[in-house]
Amino acid sequence: AAGVIQSPRHLIKEKRETATLKCYPIPRHDTVYWYQQGPGQDPQFLISFYEKMQSDKGSIPDRFSAQQFSDYHSELNMSSLELGDSALYFCASSSELQGTHEQYFGPGTRLTVT
Amino acid sequence: AQTVTQSQPEMSVQEAETVTLSCTYDTSESNYYLFWYKQPPSRQMILVIRQEAYKQQNATENRFSVNFQKAAKSFSLKISDSQLGDTAMYFCAFMKRDSNYQLIWGAGTKLIIKP
Numbered sequence: 001a002a003g004v005i006q007s008p009r010h011l012i013k014e015k016r017e018t019a020t021l022k023c024y025p026i027p028r029h030d031t032v033y034w035y036q037q038g039p040g041q042d043p044q045f046l047i048s049f050y051e052k053m054q055s056d057k058g059s060i061p062d063r064f065s066a067q068q069f070s071d072y073h074s075e076l077n078m079s080s081l082e083l084g085d086s087a088l089y090f091c092a093s094s095s096e097l098q099g100t101h102e103q104y105f106g107p108g109t110r111l112t113v114t
Numbered sequence: 115a116q117t118v119t120q121s122q123p124e125m126s127v128q129e130a131e132t133v134t135l136s137c138t139y140d141t142s143e144s145n146y147y148l149f150w151y152k153q154p155p156s157r158q159m160i161l162v163i164r165q166e167a168y169k170q171q172n173a174t175e176n177r178f179s180v181n182f183q184k185a186a187k188s189f190s191l192k193i194s195d196s197q198l199g200d201t202a203m204y205f206c207a208f209m210k211r212d213s214n215y216q217l218i219w220g221a222g223t224k225l226i227i228k229p
Binding site for chain 2: 031033035037041042043045048055056088090094096101102104105107108
């Protein structure tokens with residue numbers, strides 16, 4: 001079965017640079033979530049989209065923005081990167097239409113800021 | 115606000131043994147979901163099992179089962195016949211129903227299966 005795809009899998013950036021992470025949800029899933037997981041921590045919810053509209057916002061810094069496109073893929077844009085942004089960034093998708101609300105996670109993008 | 119507590123930072127058992135991971139949560143909601151996710155060393159986050167709060171029957175997925183005690187707000191995960199591949203971090207997560215469906219996570223339990 002198709003899974004959530006994230007690209008790139010690894011990304012190294014310098015402080016103050018910009019990064020763009022991409023997420024391709026499972027086909028026919030209409031909701032996308034972004035999470036940030038620091039080393040040894042549980043995931044922290046950043047933002048979610050349902051049918052291309054932002055549905056909820058968590059602890060996402062103002063330096064970050066995200067959107068969901070017409071093909072349901074989503075991008076997380078991160079600007080003015082800081083050392084503390086180094087983390088594993090997960091995208092998850094679910095189907096509100098199916099009503100199960102199970103979130104399936106991609107493999108994550110490991111971002112390292114130097 | 116909802117909170118999820120996993121009181122066991124780390125556990126280890128011998129292969130083929132049964133192990134139970136504990137999770138408690140605090141909420142004033144009556145409609146919600148509970149999940150267990152597994153995160154092996156690869157750090158892929160894998161859904162293990164799901165429980166709907168309105169269902170009294172405990173969920174089961176092969177060797178994985180839960181003991182859901184709604185009144186006690188307890189949601190433990192039992193792994194039977196543990197295998198080396200079960201070595202991972204296990205996260206308990208809460209989701210409020212009919213809302214934004216954001217997952218609220220516990221701190222995780224590191225489970226080590228010894229050969």
